[in-house]
Amino acid sequence: MTRDTTESDQEFVTLAHGAGGGAMRSLLDELVVPQFTGNGAETGNDTLVGLPELDDGAVHPAGEGALVITTDSHVVSPRFFPGGDIGRLAVAGTVNDLAVMGATTPTALTCSLVIEEGVPTADVERVIESMAETARQAGVPISTGDTKVMGNGEIDGILINTAGVAYVDREQPVPDAGLEPGDSIIVSGSMGDHGIALLAEREGFDFTGALESDVAPVNDLVNVALDAGRITAMKDPTRGGLANALNEMAGKADVGIDLTEESIPVSGPIASAGEVLGIDPLSVANEGKVVMGVTPEDAEDVLAAIHTVPGGEDAAIIGQVTDDHAGRVVVDTGFGRRYLSEPEGEPLPRIC
Amino acid sequence: MTRDTTESDQEFVTLAHGAGGGAMRSLLDELVVPQFTGNGAETGNDTLVGLPELDDGAVHPAGEGALVITTDSHVVSPRFFPGGDIGRLAVAGTVNDLAVMGATTPTALTCSLVIEEGVPTADVERVIESMAETARQAGVPISTGDTKVMGNGEIDGILINTAGVAYVDREQPVPDAGLEPGDSIIVSGSMGDHGIALLAEREGFDFTGALESDVAPVNDLVNVALDAGRITAMKDPTRGGLANALNEMAGKADVGIDLTEESIPVSGPIASAGEVLGIDPLSVANEGKVVMGVTPEDAEDVLAAIHTVPGGEDAAIIGQVTDDHAGRVVVDTGFGRRYLSEPEGEPLPRIC
Numbered sequence: 099m100t101r102d103t104t105e106s107d108q109e110f111v112t113l114a115h116g117a118g119g120g121a122m123r124s125l126l127d128e129l130v131v132p133q134f135t136g137n138g139a140e141t142g143n144d145t146l147v148g149l150p151e152l153d154d155g156a157v158h159p160a161g162e163g164a165l166v167i168t169t170d171s172h173v174v175s176p177r178f179f180p181g182g183d184i185g186r187l188a189v190a191g192t193v194n195d196l197a198v199m200g201a202t203t204p205t206a207l208t209c210s211l212v213i214e215e216g217v218p219t220a221d222v223e224r225v226i227e228s229m230a231e232t233a234r235q236a237g238v239p240i241s242t243g244d245t246k247v248m249g250n251g252e253i254d255g256i257l258i259n260t261a262g263v264a265y266v267d268r269e270q271p272v273p274d275a276g277l278e279p280g281d282s283i284i285v286s287g288s289m290g291d292h293g294i295a296l297l298a299e300r301e302g303f304d305f306t307g308a309l310e311s312d313v314a315p316v317n318d319l320v321n322v323a324l325d326a327g328r329i330t331a332m333k334d335p336t337r338g339g340l341a342n343a344l345n346e347m348a349g350k351a352d353v354g355i356d357l358t359e360e361s362i363p364v365s366g367p368i369a370s371a372g373e374v375l376g377i378d379p380l381s382v383a384n385e386g387k388v389v390m391g392v393t394p395e396d397a398e399d400v401l402a403a404i405h406t407v408p409g410g411e412d413a414a415i416i417g418q419v420t421d422d423h424a425g426r427v428v429v430d431t432g433f434g435r436r437y438l439s440e441p442e443g444e445p446l447p448r449i450c
Numbered sequence: 451m452t453r454d455t456t457e458s459d460q461e462f463v464t465l466a467h468g469a470g471g472g473a474m475r476s477l478l479d480e481l482v483v484p485q486f487t488g489n490g491a492e493t494g495n496d497t498l499v500g501l502p503e504l505d506d507g508a509v510h511p512a513g514e515g516a517l518v519i520t521t522d523s524h525v526v527s528p529r530f531f532p533g534g535d536i537g538r539l540a541v542a543g544t545v546n547d548l549a550v551m552g553a554t555t556p557t558a559l560t561c562s563l564v565i566e567e568g569v570p571t572a573d574v575e576r577v578i579e580s581m582a583e584t585a586r587q588a589g590v591p592i593s594t595g596d597t598k599v600m601g602n603g604e605i606d607g608i609l610i611n612t613a614g615v616a617y618v619d620r621e622q623p624v625p626d627a628g629l630e631p632g633d634s635i636i637v638s639g640s641m642g643d644h645g646i647a648l649l650a651e652r653e654g655f656d657f658t659g660a661l662e663s664d665v666a667p668v669n670d671l672v673n674v675a676l677d678a679g680r681i682t683a684m685k686d687p688t689r690g691g692l693a694n695a696l697n698e699m700a701g702k703a704d705v706g707i708d709l710t711e712e713s714i715p716v717s718g719p720i721a722s723a724g725e726v727l728g729i730d731p732l733s734v735a736n737e738g739k740v741v742m743g744v745t746p747e748d749a750e751d752v753l754a755a756i757h758t759v760p761g762g763e764d765a766a767i768i769g770q771v772t773d774d775h776a777g778r779v780v781v782d783t784g785f786g787r788r789y790l791s792e793p794e795g796e797p798l799p800r801i802c
Contacts, residue, residue, distance in 0.1 A: 109570065109571040109572070110567075110568050110569065110570055110571060111565045111566070111567060111568065111569045111570075111571060111574060111599055112567060112599065113567050113599050113601065114599075115565070115597065115599050116565065116597055116598045116599025116600075117599070122597055125574075125597065126597065129571075129574065129575055129578055130561075130578055130595070130597075133578050133579055133581070133582040134561070134578075134581070134582055134585070134591075134592045134593075134595075145558075145591055145593055148591065148593045148594075149592065149593050149594060149595070153594075155594050156558060156560075156593035156594035158557050158558050158591075158593065158617075160512065160513070160515070160517075160557060160617035161512070161513040161514050161515045161617060162513050162514065163512070163513050165512075165517070165557055165558070165615060165617060167557075167558055167560060167593065167594055167613075167615055168560070168594055169560035169561075169562045169594060169595060169596055169611065169613055170562065170596045171562040171563075171564050171596055171598050171609075171611055173564065173598050173600055173604075173605075205510050205512060205517055205519075206497075206508060206510050206517070206519055208508075208519060208520070208521035208613050209482075209486070209521075210521045210522065210523040210611050210613075211523075212523050212525065212609065213463050213467070213468065214463070215462075215463060215464060215465050216462050216463065217462065217463045218461065218462055218463075219461040219462060219463060219481075220461070222463060222477075222481065223481055226481055226482055226485050226486075227485055229485070229486070230485040230486055233486070239486075239497055239500065239501075239510075240486045240501065241486075241497055241499075241500045241501050241508035241510065241519065242500075242501060242505075242507050242508035242519055242520055242521060243482070243486075243501070243521060244521055244522045244523055245467065245468055245474055245477065245478065245482075246468045246523050246525050247463055247464065247465050247466075247467050247468025247469070247799075248468075248525055248606065248799075248800065249465065249799060249800075251603070251606075252525075252605070252606040252800075253525075253604070253605050253606065253609075254600065254603075254604040254605065257523075257564065257605075257609070259521065259523055259562050259611035259613075261519075261521055261560050261562075261611075261613030263517060263519055263615050265510075265512035265513060265517060265617075447599075447600075447601060448600065448601075448604075
């Protein structure tokens with residue numbers, strides 16, 4: 099989005115503004131953040147991590163501890179997909195945003211449903227059951243909510259907003275801006291599964307059966323990792339994938355990241371499907387993965403700990419943080435070096 | 451909704467399921483609450499007020515204190531209306547849900563935007579500015595959020611979800627189930643303004659100019675009321691209006707409520723417009739009002755205190771709680787007595 103104030107009434111929101119990349123960040127940086135920053139100052143709220151940080155959530159002091167808060171609206175299409183559904187995605191997505199802030203035991207989630215008139219009640223039932231099952235898996239209560247119905251054609255299907263809150267020790271939150279030169283970069287498993295599986299399903303490709311979304315809560319895995327060593331920064335690589343997450347982390351910490359392509363786990367079927375579809379598995383959403391910086395002396399311990407957790411078997415050290423090329427991510431392909439650029443946005447609409 | 455399990459796959463969601471009345475409560479009672487209840491038990495979370503209570507929010511222990519949590523998705527149409535807009539509604543709605551739980555100093559709000567491709571950027575800007583202004587008025591930071599864009603025709607305009615959280619003393623929350631026989635019922639101002647003003651605007655009636663939504667944060671007003679006396683139960687009469695709120699409060703406390711019709715504040719223009727439109731101002735949404743039960747010896751003090759707060763000038767004692775006709779609300783019209791029934795749902799779709 100170009101914000102030319104003399105022509106602002108001629109500008110319109112585009113799909114890229116919701117795609118998690120550069121276009122969206124412009125919208126946030128220029129419009130939302132300036133308006134919303136500092137509103138609570140007069141109440142004496144000292145925000146520890148606020149909107150300007152554009153982290154996975156906010157952190158506020160509360161009593162002796164702190165509150166970690168996050169929210170996401172989920173609009174994924176189709177609502178049932180290989181490996182999951184919109185309900186599982188909504189619960190896992192919010193649990194994971196809290197987890198990568200270091201809050202692995204959420205206090206509670208909220209659930210706000212917006213449903214199109216005419217959606218089969220059985221579909222709503224299936225989605226609710228899936229949310230409940232995922233919440234049990236993550237050990238989090240869903241304790242309040244809201245239900246709205248919009249007319250036929252006013253909303254496409256089912257939209258679910260979940261917000262999550264966790265009461266934690268004041269020093270517990272892990273920002274996404276904390277990378278330090280020398281840190282090892284660890285990913286908790288294979289990249290690109292959610293985005294590629296969804297696109298393959300939508301396109302009706304034959305290999306769909308072999309592809310599944312990775313959607314799952316990662317709070318247990320993160321908890322084990324936090325116990326095993328010092329994690330300096332963490333993100334869940336959702337919209338825009340690993341490329342987006344690492345570029346954000348590098349930019350915020352003003353450091354560079356060097357990756358080795360062959361060390362980045364991508365499953366064979368996902369790599370093949372990505373080639374056929376023309377989509378880079380490193381630039382599409384994951385919904386059950388974490389990427390973290392770990393202080394170098396702890397990296398092997400953290401990796402070994404993650405390997406013991408279901409879903410963490412394919413975790414790998416994929417690179418290092420450097421004080422060269424600040425804000426950029428460089429991949430050694432084996433044949434040379436290339437930048438892993440921030441995608442302008444997630445290439446797929448309604449991926450989460 | 452009738453839930454006949456042998457035919458459940460032939461049932462569909464209707465507008466009434468999102469209308470805040472009986473149909474919606476059936477959906478929640480039969481489908482959502484049973485699935486979501488008790489999921490967090492294994493984490494040691496002792497929920498103080500949970501989903502089964504269907505209160506305006508949930509309450510969880512946190513450290514020495516407690517967290518009050520609430521959420522609402524706002525789908526009001528049109529997005530700009532006399533007296534407010536969807537942004538002001540989203541912030542005030544969530545601040546007010548916290549306030550009527552007794553949490554008058556919110557820790558933070560979240561803001562999740564879902565925008566239709568093609569919406570003018572200037573409209574988004576105006577909505578964001580309105581949210582910021584309302585947040586400043588309520589003294590609450592908006593500290594985290596999410597932005598999604600859906601394709602043209604996939605969502606009608608702008609949807610805003612706000613969730614709110616407040617860290618409070620353990621004994622601070624006020625449930626909506628606490629009415630006791632003898633309590634006075636106080637409303638903080640005139641009834642029906644939001645619903646009637648919106649419908650008049652939609653229908654293009656001439657008297658629109660005289661009608662305005664009451665949308666505003668009420669946390670200051672509630673704070674003053676709490677300082678002035680013992681409030682036994684509180685709600686904000688949104689979808690389904692005063693009729694819905696009082697029937698819920700009577701049902702949950704297993705008490706009756708006797709009202710005197712002439713004591714219920716309804717402005718002249720709202721009453722006239724309601725008659726023309728065939729809509730009862732007592733059964734449509736208010737967005738800047740509170741209804742509360744007050745222990746009888748404190749009622750006059752609380753009323754006097756509310757009168758001092760901007761927006762509370764028309765507050766009135768409208769009736770008493772009785773141990774007769776449990777679960778029912780009876781209105782003395784001056785010519786006889788009638789039940790003020792729970793509406794099956796808010797008669798107007800997309801009112802909030």
